[in-house]
Amino acid sequence: MAANHPEIKVESLSVNYDGHHALKNINFSFQSGQLVGIIGPNGAGKSTLIKAILGLEKHIGEIEIFGKTIKEMRKKISYVPQRSAIDFDFPVLVEDVVLMGRYSFIPWYKRASLKDKEIAKEALEKVGMTEFAKRQIGQLSGGQQQRVFIARALTQQADIFFLDEPFVGIDATSEEIIVKLLRQLQRDGKTIFVVHHDLSKVEKYFDQLLLLNQELIGAGKVADIYKPELLSAAYKGSITMFGNKDNVMVVSN
Structure with a gap:
């Protein structure tokens, strides 16, 4: 594969609900x-957008992963949905939730192997949740639950990760752990969309x-996209920039 071949390419992607444009003519590559x-x-x-790329939303347009269709590359992609979409009352243990990430690699007539279980154990260690392995998932805090679902994603050993609002409703410690993990995945050559x-x-x-x-307002390096004029166009409001070290921007609709 050529070095300049995009890993993910989206062309003319649109999603419509009852004649209303949820997404219109989205084009980008990374x-x-x-x-x-x-x-x-x-x-x-x-x-x-994430769901359309994953084939979970009906759409028009073209999506390529390493030059192949999403169906062909399914096992190379991992998805962490919003926590609000998950039923935490279901009586399942943390270790079983994480092991679910291996199911696509296990034939229906077989049980998880020792290797599968070891991969799940290592994933729990990476998110700092080993001691909660025997806990029911609904008994955990929001941040702990999010770390468990990211551990499940890790067991898939994917090349591309999609995370939908992973930092909503979680504690500072969990957020720090997740950010460090995402950076490590990036250093390992993975591509992550958040x-x-x-x-x-x-x-x-x-x-x-x-x-x-x-519609797509901009796609590219943070320095090129994180600008008041583009943010204002997207949020249709005013942008106030504070001169502190974090360069905080506040959007007022």
């Missing part, structure tokens, strides 16, 4: 080894950005 933030106002289509809402941390967390509001 090379491998990128940590990409997907930002935009509520209702911009951020989650819809739907994110906290603009004050964009420059700290990401290298690349997708800025959406149903």
